[in-house]
Amino acid sequence: MENFTPFSALAGGALIGISSAMLLFFNGRIAGISGIMNGVFYAPKNDKVWRLLFLAGLVIGGLFLGAFAPGFNTPRQGYPIVLLGIGGFLVGFGTRMANGCVSGHGVCGIARLSIRSIAATLTFIASGMLTVYVIRHLLELTA
Amino acid sequence: MKTHLIALLSGILFGAGLALAHMIDPNKVLNFLDVTGHWDPSLLFVMIGALSVAMIAFRFILKRPAPLLSTSFHLPQKTSIDPKLIAGAAIFGIGWGMSGYCPGPSVTGLSLFSSESVIMILTIYLGFFACHRLLDRP
Numbered sequence: 001m002e003n004f005t006p007f008s009a010l011a012g013g014a015l016i017g018i019s020s021a022m023l024l025f026f027n028g029r030i031a032g033i034s035g036i037m038n039g040v041f042y043a044p045k046n047d048k049v050w051r052l053l054f055l056a057g058l059v060i061g062g063l064f065l066g067a068f069a070p071g072f073n074t075p076r077q078g079y080p081i082v083l084l085g086i087g088g089f090l091v092g093f094g095t096r097m098a099n100g101c102v103s104g105h106g107v108c109g110i111a112r113l114s115i116r117s118i119a120a121t122l123t124f125i126a127s128g129m130l131t132v133y134v135i136r137h138l139l140e141l142t143a
Numbered sequence: 144m145k146t147h148l149i150a151l152l153s154g155i156l157f158g159a160g161l162a163l164a165h166m167i168d169p170n171k172v173l174n175f176l177d178v179t180g181h182w183d184p185s186l187l188f189v190m191i192g193a194l195s196v197a198m199i200a201f202r203f204i205l206k207r208p209a210p211l212l213s214t215s216f217h218l219p220q221k222t223s224i225d226p227k228l229i230a231g232a233a234i235f236g237i238g239w240g241m242s243g244y245c246p247g248p249s250v251t252g253l254s255l256f257s258s259e260s261v262i263m264i265l266t267i268y269l270g271f272f273a274c275h276r277l278l279d280r281p
Contacts, residue, residue, distance in 0.1 A: 003171070003174070003183055003185075004183050004184060004185055005164075005165060005185050006184075006185065006188045008163055008164055008165060008185075009164045009165070009185040009186070009188035009189045009192065010188050010189070010191065010192040011160075011163055011164070011192065012159075012160040012161065012162070012163035012164025012165075012166065012189055012192065013160065013164060013188065013189035013190060013191060013192020013193040013194075013196075014160070014192040014193065014195070014196050015156050015157070015159055015160030015163060016156075016157055016160040016161065016164075016189070016192070016193040017192065017193040017194065017195065017196025017197040017200070018156055018160075018196055018200075019153045019154070019156035019157035019160060020153075020157075020193070020196075020197050020200075021196060021197055021200035021201065021204065022149065022152070022153045022156070023149065023150065023153040024200075024201065024204050024205075024210065024216070025200070025204045025210060025211060026145075026146065026149040026210055026211045026212045026213075027146045027149050027150065027153075027210055027212055027213055028209065028210030028212075028213040028214075028215060028216040028217050029150075029210075029217055030217065030218065030219070031153065031157060033245075033246040033247040033250065034245075034246040034267075037246055037250070037267065037268070037271070038271050041268075041271070042271075042275065049147060050146055050147055050150035051150070053147050053150045053151040053154065054150040054151065054153060054154035054157075055154060055250055056151065056154065057150070057151045057152065057153065057154020057155040057156075057157065057158055058154045058155075058157055058158035058161070058247065058250045058251045059158060059250060059251060059253045059254050060151075060154070060155050060158060060254075061154065061155040061156060061157060061158025061159035061160070061161070061162065061251065061254075062158045062159070062161065062162045062167060062251040062252070062253070062254025062255070063254045064155065064158075064159055065158075065159045065162035065163055065254075066162065066254055066255070072162070072163075072165075073162055073165060073167050073168055073255055074168075074255065075252070075255045075256070075257035075258075075259065076168070076169055076170055076243075076257070076259060079169070079243075079259065081262065083241045083242060084241075084242050084244075084259055084262050084263065084266075085262060085266050086238070086241060086266075087237075087238040087239070087240075087241030087242030087243075087244070087263075087266075088238065088242055088244070088249070088262060088263040088264075088265070088266025088267050088269075088270065089238065089266045089267075089269050089270040089273070090234050090235065090237050090238025090241065090270060091235055091238035091239060091242065091244065091245060091246065091249075091263070091266075091267050091270060092238075092266065092267035092268060092269060092270020092271045092273075092274070093231075093234055093235075093238075093270035093271075093273055093274045094231045094232065094233070094234030094235025094236070094237070094238055094270070095231070095235050095245075095246060095267075095270075096231070096270065096271050096274035096275065096278075097227055097228075097230060097231025097234060097235075097274050097278060098227070098228050098229075098230075098231025098232040098234075098235060099219065099221075099228070099231070100219075101235060101245050101246045101247070102245045102246075102247065103157075103245075103246070103247050105232070106190060107190065107193045107194060107197055108197065108201075109219075110190075110194060110198075111194055111197035111198045111200075111201045112201055112205070112218070114219070114222070115222065115223075115224060116219075116221060116222065116223070116224055116228055119224045119228065119229065119232075120228055120229070120231075120232040121232075123229050123232035123233050123236065124232040124233070124235045124236035124239060125176075125236065126236065127232070127233040127234075127235075127236025127237055127240070128176045128236040128237070128239045128240040129176045129177075129178055129236075129240070130236075130240070131176070131236065131237045131239070131240025131241060132173055132176040132177045132180075132240045133177070133178075133179060135240065135241065136173075136177060136180055137179060137180060142173075
């Protein structure tokens, strides 16, 4: 196993859970990032500002962590840009088509015991695993 | 106004959580998906951490008639599994496995001044636009 970090993973996950609970408890909203991002363009006009603030918060939260623990995360260098660009497009297309991503389906949906979200989460994890197998082990495009 | 503050604070907690869990390191995400190679189960532990809080909290929250600062809960209405859901999730998984990014870390990755984040955000939006164009009913 490679660099397994169970404690920071559990603690970080708990923060994500608290964040999702807070948004639902106060605002009645699901913390699904792809839906929040999409709404910046596609939601009604009076439904956009909170989305931009949440997305700004995502960056500020990362900056806070980085300020407390410099070098805790470092940007990846030299990854094939084609994989990134096509990958990003498919992430956008697929999350819109499925109405959710890891946060919306994988956390908020499963927490509500939604059958749709459980099915979606199992599907994207399986297809992600298959894709990494093809890229890393069949085609050997990346290490 | 208060709901805006909550949205900002909630985003900050979420972003700090992603960074603390190293989920803004795309190689760590790819290693989770790499079951036959350098498997790193950390992402599974992130979900366990998030779900153990959210499952308990949501149970209590959704018993209330309404959220504290708004008139109603905005919850997805669909309940059945349909081909669009499964096809979309499968396509998303391919993109996730190619890049190592899902939407949250793409945004929080900006805190590392990573050019990968910029590419991801732009192409994710291209994917949104393409999906609306192709699949939205006129």
